[in-house]
Amino acid sequence: MLGKICSFIILALLIILPVKSNAGEFGSVDVSGFIGIETRIFTQNPRWEDQDSGAELSVIFNPEFHYQTQDCNHQFSFIPFYRKDSRDEARTHFDVREAYWLWIGDEWEVLTGINKVFWGTAESRHLVNIINQSDNVENLDGEDYLGQPMINIGTQRDWGRIDLYVLPGFRERTFSGSDGRFRAVVPVDTKNAIFESSVNEKHIDFATRYSHYFGDWDVGAFYFYGTGREPRLIANTNATKFIPNYDLIHQTGIDVQYTNDSWLWKFEGIAREGQGKAFIAAVGGFEYTFYQVFNTYSDIGVLAEYQYDGRTREAPFTASDQDLFTGIRWAANDIQDTQILGGFNIDTSTHEIFYNIEAQRRIGDNYDLELSARFFAGSSANEDVYAFERDDYIQIRFARYF
C-alpha cells in the first residue's frame, strides 16, 4: 500500500510540470495548486481499541483552476481536493473546496456555487467563522474547511461592505474513523447524523455580514440562522458509536482588530441560541512584533489570547472554554520564507496543556517543506482532551507547488 502511494506521488511529482499562467495580464486562465506527501508519526500507543500506532502516510492533491473574462466582470474558480490516507479510511476523502461563478458589477457582486469564506481576526480559535464546515480530519487547528454551496450577494459602499449568504446544502463535519487517531472512546457515525430541521440537511441557512474599517479599526458584524456547524455527539443506545446531532441555531457576532504601531489587538465574540441555554463566547488578545531583531532581517512576534466559552452541557463540546494561548512567531524574511510558530494552550481550570510547533521553508522555487509537532499533557479522565492525550505526533509535509 505504502509503496503504491509512494510510486504514485513520485510519478505525479515528475509528470506535473509547472503550468505557466498567462502572466502579464490581469485576468485570463490560471492553473496552479500543489501535490504533497505527508507523514504523521505518533509517538505514543493509542488510548482506544482499534486505533493505529506508529506512522501514517498520506498524499494530497489540490489543483486550482481560475478563469477571468477579459472585461474582468466574470470569474470562475474550481478547486478540487483529494487526500489518500494509508490507514484511516475516513481521512481518505474528496472535496470540492471551490467551484463558483462570480459576477462583478459596479456596485454589486454575485457569487453562485461552492466557496470558502473566512471571517475573523483571532489566531488561536476561529470563533466567528461559521459559513464553512470544518474538515476535521485534515488538521486539529480548525483551519481546513469543506466547500459550502452558496449564493453570496455583496455590495461595497463608502460606508462598508454588506454580504448576504443563502446557504443550501449542509455539509457534515468529517471525523476520524475507528482506526484513526483523534477520536473519543467510540468513533463517530457520520452516516446517521440527526438534524433538528424537519428537512434535515436540506435546510437552507442564511447569513449576513457587515465589514469595514475606520482608521486603525477593522470591524465586522454578522448574523447567522440555520443548522449549526458544530454537532453534539450523542452515544447510540448500545454505546458503540457517537451520533452527530445538528441543531438549528441563531448566532450573532462581531470581530474587531485594532492595529497600532507594532500592536494588533484582536477580539471575536458570539452569542448563540438554540443549543440549550443561550450563551456567549469570546476570544481576544494581541500580537506584538519586534522588527529586524538582533540586527538581522528577522521579525519576532509575540502572541497571547484568552478563550472564553459560556456554553452548557446541552451545547456541543468545546475545549476552548477558559484557555490561555501564548505563542511566538519567527519569520526570517529570507528568500525561502522560513517561518516558525510555537505556542501552547493551557486550560486555566483543568491545567491541561496543548503544545504546538509549526515550521515552514520553501525549497528551490517550487517545493515547500513543513514540519509540525503537537503534544498534549496534564489531562486526567473526563477532562477536555483526555481522549486525545496519547495522540501526540510529529508531521512532515513535502509539497510541490505549480
Next chain:
Amino acid sequence: MKHLFPSSLNKILIAGFIFLVLMQSNLVIAKTPEEKGFEIASRSDRSDRGFNNSESTATMVLRNKQGKESKRILFQRTLEIPDETLGDKSIIVFKSPADVNGTAMLSHSKILEADDQWLYLPALKRIKRISSKNKSGPFLGSEFSFEDFTAQELGKFEYKYIRSEECGNNLNLICDVVERTPQYEFSGYTKQIAWIDQRDYQARKIDFYDRKNELLKTLIFNGYKKYTTKINNHVWRAHNLNMVNHLTGKSSDFIFSNYKFEQGLTDKDFVKGVLTHVR
C-alpha cells in the same frame, strides 16, 4: 550741471536702487541648499502628476552573493491620490513562487505615518490587517524594502541640494545631487542621496544610508520610458531597477513590463473586499 533732483534725494534714490538690486540678486544667490533641494525634488515629483492610475507586471530577480538567481512575479495596481498630503493606494498580487500565488497586499500609503495595510492569504481565504510600522524589512526576500519602491511622495523627506554632476551610467546627462532625509520616524535610513537628471527630472540613482549612517544599498534606475495620459504627456517610468546591497553582496532587480495607465480604477478597486478576487 543742473540737478534734476536735490542731491540728497538723488543719493537716497541711488542707495535705494542699489539696495533693490542687491535684494534681487540676494534672492537668487541666497537660495539655501534646502530650498534648492526641495525645488528639484518637487519638480521631479510633480513631473509624475496626472498618471491617474496604472497597472503593471513586475519580475523580481533575487541574486545571492554567488550570483544564484531566484524569481518572483507580481502584478501591481496603483491609484494616484492627487492631494499631496495623502499617499497613493496600491494592490500587489503575487504570482510566483507558486506557493504564494494569489497572495495580495493592499496599501493605503501615508506620508509620515505607518500605512494602512491588508494582506490576503488565499489558502485560508483570510484578509488580515497587518502592522506596517516597519517598512524597511526585505520585500519578498529581496534587497528592496517596501519603503524603497512605494510612492516617493514629496512630503516623505527633507531635502538638501549638494552639487550638480554627470549622472554617470553612460547617460550623458547632468544630474542634481540631492540629499534627502526620511521624515518617517521608523524609516530604515538616516539619509538617501539621489541623483535627479536636469532634462526629464527623473531619479537615476539613489544611495541608501542605514541607521548607522553607513552606505547600505545603491539603487540604479534604467530603461525609462515615457507614457502619455490625458493631462500629462511626460509620465516617465523606469523599467529596470537594480538594487545592490554593499554589506551582503546580494542584489535584486525589479523589472517592470506591460505598464498601462488610466485603466478606469477608482477608490472602490482599492478596498479590502476586493482582495479575495483580485487576480
